[in-house]
Amino acid sequence: MWMNSMKTPKSFIFRVLPVLNSKISLNFLIKLTNQKIIFPFYHAISDEDIIHIKHLYKVRTTAQFINDLDLLLKYYHPVNHEDLLNSIKQNKPLQGKCFLLSFDDGLREFHDIIAPVLIRKGIPAICFLNTAFIDNKALFYRYKASILIEEFERGNCSSAILNTIQQWFLNNRLSRGFDKNLLRVSYSQQGLLDKLAAIMGYDFPGYLKVNQPYLTSSQIEKLISQGFAFGAHSIDHPEYRFISEDEQIIQTRESIKDVCGKFGLSYRLFSFPFTDSGVKRIFFQKMFDPEQPVADITFGGAGLKKDFMTSHLQRIPFEGTPLSAEQILASEYVYYLLKAFAGRNRIKR
Ligand SMILES: [Zn+2]
Numbered sequence: 196m197w198m199n200s201m202k203t204p205k206s207f208i209f210r211v212l213p214v215l216n217s218k219i220s221l222n223f224l225i226k227l228t229n230q231k232i233i234f235p236f237y238h239a240i241s242d243e244d245i246i247h248i249k250h251l252y253k254v255r256t257t258a259q260f261i262n263d264l265d266l267l268l269k270y271y272h273p274v275n276h277e278d279l280l281n282s283i284k285q286n287k288p289l290q291g292k293c294f295l296l297s298f299d300d301g302l303r304e305f306h307d308i309i310a311p312v313l314i315r316k317g318i319p320a321i322c323f324l325n326t327a328f329i330d331n332k333a334l335f336y337r338y339k340a341s342i343l344i345e346e347f348e349r350g351n352c353s354s355a356i357l358n359t360i361q362q363w364f365l366n367n368r369l370s371r372g373f374d375k376n377l378l379r380v381s382y383s384q385q386g387l388l389d390k391l392a393a394i395m396g397y398d399f400p401g402y403l404k405v406n407q408p409y410l411t412s413s414q415i416e417k418l419i420s421q422g423f424a425f426g427a428h429s430i431d432h433p434e435y436r437f438i439s440e441d442e443q444i445i446q447t448r449e450s451i452k453d454v455c456g457k458f459g460l461s462y463r464l465f466s467f468p469f470t471d472s473g474v475k476r477i478f479f480q481k482m483f484d485p486e487q488p489v490a491d492i493t494f495g496g497a498g499l500k501k502d503f504m505t506s507h508l509q510r511i512p513f514e515g516t517p518l519s520a521e522q523i524l525a526s527e528y529v530y531y532l533l534k535a536f537a538g539r540n541r542i543k544r
Pocket residue numbers: 196197299300428432467468469
């Protein structure tokens with residue numbers, strides 16, 4: 196998953212929430228909605244700017260992350276992927292109020308920063324990997340955009356290069372500012388970012404080598420031995436609604452097969468890159484075909500919502516906002532209630 200900007204009516208709730216928050220307790224909202232299991236998710240946690248993410252969304256600091264965890268532990272108890280798998284298999288709801296954490300994109304920070312905190316607090320988690328990026332073999336195209344924007348903003352381009360870029364934007368019908376042009380480049384157009392990097396004399400393989408943004412296979416093996424679960428997040432992070440149904444199946448099946456085969460996993464977990472919005476019912480029917488299932492559980496990131504299959508679960512983004520975990524959750528519950536009144540808290544496919 197990658198952050199969707201908050202253009203939904205939820206943004207309104209976020210704005211009015213300081214008022215709501217003082218009056219409505221989280222326990223009351225949990226009781227009212229009867230939504231006792233939640234799936235918060237992040238990408239990275241860092242106290243420093245991460246260049247490849249800096250121009251995409253704001254990550255939480257270690258202190259903010261610890262506050263989030265303390266809040267979660269105050270209201271819910273942590274469960275792991277096995278608890279969830281058993282509950283779905285046996286069609287038995289988990290006891291009490293619980294949360295399962297996950298982290299998308301298989302970033303190095305999961306090993307360096309996140310895992311040590313989670314181990315200290317006894318909290319399990321799932322980390323989702325893009326199989327093309329493990330061991331820093333390649334770079335997500337949105338990260339390339341963020342890196343080039345940073346290069347541009349640091350003034351690392353001569354006026355001759357700037358003129359060439361200007362001309363190149365015109366030739367490619369990119370008519371906005373530098374950052375807006377780059378952030379609009381889609382998965383199918385990602386070659387443009389490599390061409391622009393060549394014009395700017397920028398070296399992505401060099402960035403991968405020096406910065407090591409992704410987890411390595413040996414780090415993943417160590418994390419598995421420490422009890423963390425891993426799943427797939429597609430091969431190279433396309434936005435599913437813009438690729439064919441065949442391509443959706445290939446990206447999902449191959450990445451799950453790779454992660455499970457390479458790391459000897461007996462469970463098959465998958466989280467959607469970007470969003471599962473626009474992904475049709477037939478896709479999920481193929482994923483969970485009783486004769487030949489591709490996945491055991493899949494995850495979206497649409498917030499507190501029900502989906503049409505019990506094996507496809509929606510997670511709550513816990514980053515890209517200055518709000519506290521309590522405010523994020525309260526607003527999700529309030530939004531859930533509002534949608535429930537309109538009969539719209541279940542995703543239709
Ligand atoms: Zn992602």
